[in-house]
Amino acid sequence: MARKVTGAEAxxxxxxxxxxxxxxxxxxxxxxxIYDELYDSNIRHILVRHEQCAAHMADGFARATxxxxxxxxxxxxxxxxxxxxxxxxxxxxxxxxxxxxQVPTSMIGNDAFQxxxxxxxxxxxxxxxxxxxxxxxxPRIIKEAFYVASTGRPGPVLVDIPKDVQTxxxxxxYPKTLELRGYxxxxxxxxxxxxRATKAIMDAERPIIYAGGGVIIxxxxxxxxxxxxxxxxxxxxxxxxxxxxxxxHPLSLGMVGMHGTKYANYxxxxxxxxxxxxxxxxxxxxxxxxxxxxxxxxxxxxxxPAEISxxxxxxxxxxxxAKNILRELIKGLRKRPRAEWLNKIEKWKKESPLRxxxxxxxxxxxxxxxxxxxxxxxxxxxTEVGQNQMWxxxxxxxxxxxxxxxxxxxxxxxxxxxxxxxxxxxCPDKTVIDIxxxxxxxxxxxxLATAVINDIPVKVAILNNKFLGMVRQWQELFYxxxxxxxxxxxxxxxxxxxxxYGALGIEVTKPGEVKLAIEEAVRSDKPAVIDFKIAPEExxxxxxxxxxxxxxxxxxxx
Amino acid sequence: xxxxxxxxxxxxxxxxxxVSGLFSRRGFNIDSLAVGVTENPEISRMTIVVEGDDRVLxxxxxxLNKLIDVIKVSDLxxxxxxxxxxxxxxxxxxxxxxxxxxxxxxxxxxRIVDVSPKTLIxxxxxxxxxxxxxxxxxxxxxxxxxxxxxxxxxTRGLKSVQEEK
Ligand SMILES: Cc1ncc(C[n+]2csc(CCOP(=O)(O)OP(=O)(O)O)c2C)c(N)n1
Numbered sequence: 091m092a093r094k095v096t097g098a099e100a101x102x103x104x105x106x107x108x109x110x111x112x113x114x115x116x117x118x119x120x121x122x123x124i125y126d127e128l129y130d131s132n133i134r135h136i137l138v139r140h141e142q143c144a145a146h147m148a149d150g151f152a153r154a155t156x157x158x159x160x161x162x163x164x165x166x167x168x169x170x171x172x173x174x175x176x177x178x179x180x181x182x183x184x185x186x187x188x189x190x191x192q193v194p195t196s197m198i199g200n201d202a203f204q205x206x207x208x209x210x211x212x213x214x215x216x217x218x219x220x221x222x223x224x225x226x227x228x229p230r231i232i233k234e235a236f237y238v239a240s241t242g243r244p245g246p247v248l249v250d251i252p253k254d255v256q257t258x259x260x261x262x263x264y265p266k267t268l269e270l271r272g273y274x275x276x277x278x279x280x281x282x283x284x285x286r287a288t289k290a291i292m293d294a295e296r297p298i299i300y301a302g303g304g305v306i307i308x309x310x311x312x313x314x315x316x317x318x319x320x321x322x323x324x325x326x327x328x329x330x331x332x333x334x335x336x337x338x339h340p341l342s343l344g345m346v347g348m349h350g351t352k353y354a355n356y357x358x359x360x361x362x363x364x365x366x367x368x369x370x371x372x373x374x375x376x377x378x379x380x381x382x383x384x385x386x387x388x389x390x391x392x393x394x395p396a397e398i399s400x401x402x403x404x405x406x407x408x409x410x411x412a413k414n415i416l417r418e419l420i421k422g423l424r425k426r427p428r429a430e431w432l433n434k435i436e437k438w439k440k441e442s443p444l445r446x447x448x449x450x451x452x453x454x455x456x457x458x459x460x461x462x463x464x465x466x467x468x469x470x471x472x473t474e475v476g477q478n479q480m481w482x483x484x485x486x487x488x489x490x491x492x493x494x495x496x497x498x499x500x501x502x503x504x505x506x507x508x509x510x511x512x513x514x515x516x517c518p519d520k521t522v523i524d525i526x527x528x529x530x531x532x533x534x535x536x537x538l539a540t541a542v543i544n545d546i547p548v549k550v551a552i553l554n555n556k557f558l559g560m561v562r563q564w565q566e567l568f569y570x571x572x573x574x575x576x577x578x579x580x581x582x583x584x585x586x587x588x589x590x591y592g593a594l595g596i597e598v599t600k601p602g603e604v605k606l607a608i609e610e611a612v613r614s615d616k617p618a619v620i621d622f623k624i625a626p627e628e629x630x631x632x633x634x635x636x637x638x639x640x641x642x643x644x645x646x647x648x
Numbered sequence: 649x650x651x652x653x654x655x656x657x658x659x660x661x662x663x664x665x666x667v668s669g670l671f672s673r674r675g676f677n678i679d680s681l682a683v684g685v686t687e688n689p690e691i692s693r694m695t696i697v698v699e700g701d702d703r704v705l706x707x708x709x710x711x712l713n714k715l716i717d718v719i720k721v722s723d724l725x726x727x728x729x730x731x732x733x734x735x736x737x738x739x740x741x742x743x744x745x746x747x748x749x750x751x752x753x754x755x756x757x758x759r760i761v762d763v764s765p766k767t768l769i770x771x772x773x774x775x776x777x778x779x780x781x782x783x784x785x786x787x788x789x790x791x792x793x794x795x796x797x798x799x800x801x802x803t804r805g806l807k808s809v810q811e812e813k
Contacts, residue, residue, distance in 0.1 A: 213666055214673050218716045221662075238716060272658065272719040396710035399703075 092261035097225040097251070098127040100262050101189075104232040105133060107264045110160050112136060112151070112515055114144040118164020120204060121191025123256035136515065136544050139536040141168050143508035145175020145246075146534070148186040150512030152179075153495045154470055154520075156309070158240045159186040159512060165193055166204030169250070170211065174502060176246045177215040181499025182330060183307060185244035187235045194254040195223055212248050219248040225258035230265050237268055242275030243394040244307060275393060279408040279415035286406045287365075287389045288422035294363035294387075296431045297323040300346065300375075303330030303498070304368015304392060304412050306491040311335065313416035314367065320420060322428050324435050326354040328369050329483055332494040337487040343435070344444075347375040348634045349480040353438035355632075355640040358383055360434075366390045368412045371401040372499070381639030391415050444484055445631075445646050450601050452625040455553040459485035461604045462523060462551060466612060469521040470495065470513050474506040474530030476560035478553045480630040482525040504533025510548040511541055521549070521612055528554040528581050538591035541617040549611045550619045552584055555626045563629050567644070588619035596620045650679060651705050652724045652731060652801050654809045655694040658717040659685055666715055667694065676700065676708050680733075680798030691719065693809075695800045722809045724801050731801040734773045736761070737783065740790035741768040749789060756782045767792060 095103065101124050105113075112134040117125045128135055138144045141163040148159030163172050169190040179186045193202040198221075209219045217238050220231045228251070235247040291297060305314050311334050318325050318341050325335040326343040337344055343354035358364070364386045369375070376382040382402065390397075390404035391412055398407040408415050446456040455477070462469070463486045471486050472495040473479040479496055488494045495513055497505040510524040524531075531552055541548055553559075562576040585595030594616045598607045604622070611618035631646040657663045664683060671678050679697035686693045698708055705723065712721045724731075741749050746768070753760060753770050756778065762769035772782050776799070783794070803809060 209662065210665070213662075213669050270716060273716045394714070396707070396714050398710075400707065 092263045094259050095262045096123065096127075097228055097256040097258050097260065098123040100225070100228050100260060101232070101251070101256070102127050102131045102133065103262060104229050104264060105160070106131075108158075108232070108236045113160045113162050114138055114147040114151075114512065115162030116141050116144060116164070116168060118168045118191060118204070120165035120193055120253050121162065121168075121189075121251070121256070123253065124162075124189070124191070124251070136540065138508070138540050140534065141171035142175050142504070143511075143534050143537050143540070145172045145186065145188060146178065146502075146505050146508035147512035147515070148188070149175060149179045149184045150472060150495055150509030151516040152184050152186055152512075153509070154492055154513035155516035156492065157516070158236055159184070160189070161186060162189045164191045164204070165208075166206045169208040170206050173211060173215070176212055176248065178497055178500045178502045178505060179246040180215040180217075182497065183244050183303060184246070185239040186246045187239050188246060188248045190248065190250045191256075192221065192250045192252040195252045196254070198252065208248065209250050215246070216248050217245040219250070221250045222252065222255050225255045226260045228255065228260070229262065233265050234268055234270065238270070238273065242273070276395070276409045277411045277414060279391070279410035279418060281418070283406055283408045284415065284418050285422065287408060287419060290363055290387055290389060290406060291321055291365065291423060292426060295428065296361045297321060297363040297365060297428075298357050298361040299323050299325040299335075300327075300358070300364050300366045300369055301325055301331040301334040302328040302367065302369025303334075305331060305334035308368060308393070308412035309491070310367070310413035310416050311491045313413055313420065315339070317416055317420055317423075320423055320425060322425070322432060323365065324357055324432070326350070326358065328372070328375055328498070329496055330498045331369060332483060333488040333491040336489040338489055345483050347372075347640065348377070348636075349484065349630050349632065350640075351444060351484075352442040352632050352643055352645065353435060355634065355643060356438050357435055359639070359641040361386045364388045366392070367416065368392060370397045373401070376401060377634050377638055377640040442645070445648065446628075447646075447648050453599060453601050453604070453622060455481045455555070455622070455624045455628055456485050457601060458551065458553060458604055458622050458624065459525060462525070462608060463487060465605065465608050466521050466523065469493070469523050470510075470517060472496065472506040472510040472513060472522065472524045474524065474526045475501045475503045476527045476530060476558065477555070477563065477628075477630045478525050478527040478530070478559070480560075481553065484630075486525070503527075503530035507531060507534050507548075507550060508537050510550070511537060511546050514546050514548045523549045523551055526550050526552045527559060528552055528556060528584070529558045529578055531584070532581065535587065538588060538593055538617065538619070542592040547615055547617050549617070551608070552619065552621050553624050554581070554584065554621050555624050555628065556581065557626060560630070562627070566627070566629070568635070584619055584621035588617075592616070594618035597623070599623045649699070649701060651698050651700070652729070652799060653696045653698060653708070653712070654722045654724050654801060654803075655696060655712060656686070656719040656809060657692050657694060658719065659690050659692040660717060663692070663717045666717060667696075667712065670711055670715065671708075674707065674711060676704060680796070682798035682800050695798070697799050720809060724803060728807075729801045729803045731775050731799055732773055733776065733779055733799045734771065734797045735779050735783070736795050737770045737772070737786055737791055738767050738793040739770065739786050740766065740792060742766065745789055749786070752782070752785050758782065
């Protein structure tokens with residue numbers, strides 16, 4: 091029997107049905123009825139200090155746990171503050187559902203107070219979005235939202251709920267089934283294509299596996315390892331693919347592309363077969379397209395048909411879920427020696443490892459990341475954007491999926507800290523460390539309040555170079571050292587800032603202090619910020635300049 | 649090259665914005681777009697004419713298919729479908745030119761749908777070639793205004809672009 095409930099009551103009921111345990115959000119007038127209902131519910135609400143961070147927290151939660159993250163904001167400015175977070179989740183295929191309050195239906199379109207057309211604004215950055223005009227549609231829409239966000243190629247969904255819809259009484263019934271005529275993701279790979287891929291792999295002399303975030307989303311890391319070990323192919327990953335294949339495995343090449351390892355880029359250039367799994371040949375990976383992997387055939391496995399042959403033509407496309415496809419693929423393959431290829435790769439690895447000045451004269455960011463790795467190899471690492479992100483990607487050897495969380499597609503400064511909070515909420519038993527830049531951290535550091543008040547002890551390691559470092563690096567290399575608007579002359583004392591919020595603050599200026607500081611921060615049950623005063627003009631190398639081929643590499647000369 | 653796409657979509661608010669937004673965001677050029685409800689009131693059909701090579705067409709098709717409110721996308725081949733467009737042309741028609749204009753209209757099986765002392769409105773239906781020919785013939789008299797519906801098309805015979813059950 092259907093019960094009569096308000097839209098707001100129905101909302102809470104629906105979230106319970108979807109097993110939502112936590113919402114990140116900040117209230118306002120247009121979403122008050124829902125907040126009033128949440129007040130009595132057992133769904134945890136984490137009050138943020140800026141809605142952008144609510145979306146990033148939901149995103150970090152989703153990436154760390156594999157479950158859908160939920161964020162919430164009021165109408166108008168609350169909703170528009172979510173936009174960066176939603177765009178970020180869209181670019182990196184992260185399942186989040188964003189709920190926004192909206193002005194009452196009778197006022198929509200009249201430029202009412204705090205009205206923003208948020209469904210219009212988020213049209214190109216959501217998988218789908220909804221403006222709920224009739225309260226009785228709310229349960230169905232919420233069910234669809236969670237279903238669409240988490241299936242196929244995951245992504246954000248927004249549901250905009252006018253205030254009167256939240257107070258209207260409806261007959262509540264949570265739909266058992268869904269009917270989405272236009273949405274039927276392909277899961278199983280086409281057997282014929284898998285057969286063709288099998289043959290191509292058996293024929294290849296110099297195959298390489300190129301793994302992206304899709305492997306992690308699909309949970310296909312075991313299958314990927316089995317494939318690599320069976321066909322003895324080296325594995326390189328994208329930034330989002332870090333963790334899809336253990337970087338301590340002998341077949342690992344680390345990351346490919348602009349700041350990838352030299353050996354990964356050399357291997358990509360000389361391969362005769364790329365087995366791309368859940369990766370999209372982003373320009374940061376391919377460099378100059380005409381010179382990319384000139385001798386390679388491409389097997390492209392992806393759940394999103396629109397990614398296939400978008401940037402690099404696929405000879406053998408296989409649309410479907412990576413885990414299913416790899417399982418099937420492995421069945422038809424046999425071991426095959428490829429000594430010559432693997433020897434060549436070993437030689438590259440020996441000749442051109444990642445390098446920096448290890449003399450210990452200055453505090454080097456690479457050293458800091460290596461120390462974090464050594465002391466906390468099992469931690470979940472999030473990053474900000476810029477040099478810090480690339481050093482983290484290069485020097486933190488990821489071993490497990492869902493342990494490296496970074497804004498790839500959008501490159502959002504300020505993402506890492508709220509994402510760390512979201513990840514810690516999802517995985518309270520894990521150590522969670524945001525490897526940050528001083529510029530990025532200042533975009534969202536107000537969430538120290540959220541972390542302290544809600545007892546979410548994340549750690550922030552600021553690689554403080556007093557610059558918008560990555561931009562400064564480009565200026566140094568390509569704009570004659572004209573450092574226009576990249577020097578951050580007056581940043582706060584980050585350790586004191588942390589203390590002011592009630593967190594632990596530590597400052598480190600010498601290499602010898604690094605280990606103790608990390609240990610102290612991790613041991614503390616409080617959120618902690620370590621301000622590492624690093625060598626200000628350190629650069630990220632190797633580097634493939636924008637528009638160059640990926641084997642045209644600038645490297646550290648030391 | 650021009651391609652005619654027949655796209656079945658959910659008849660819901662916002663769907664047209666999603667489709668047109670996709671074209672502009674991805675840099676695809678729309679020649680024309682006509683939309684109306686189908687025999688099933690829950691479903692609309694869009695006929696979209698796009699300009700581009702096979703690669704562009706493939707991307708357009710895939711990106712359209714990715715939209716959740718898009719139910720089905722088909723590329724209509726000219727030989728296997730009937731294509732029509734309706735055009736209304738307001739021409740300057742001084743009394744002494746009238747009979748000549750009406751003769752042209754006759755030849756094209758067009759209809760005169762409005763007469764005023766100085767103008768005629770001619771309605772013509774047909775494929776692109778016919779409509780273009782008509783337009784260029786009427787130019788000499790002076791075209792005051794012109795409106796086209798954009799192309800609509802259906803596959804010939806038993807075949808149909810329908811949602812898969
Ligand atoms: C929101 C946002 N604004 C601007 C940029 C452009 N950008 C890319 S890296 C970077 C510098 C980042 O500086 P910082 O956080 O100090 O990190 P560093 O590179 O010094 O490690 C900037 C400004 C961006 N990625 N995101």
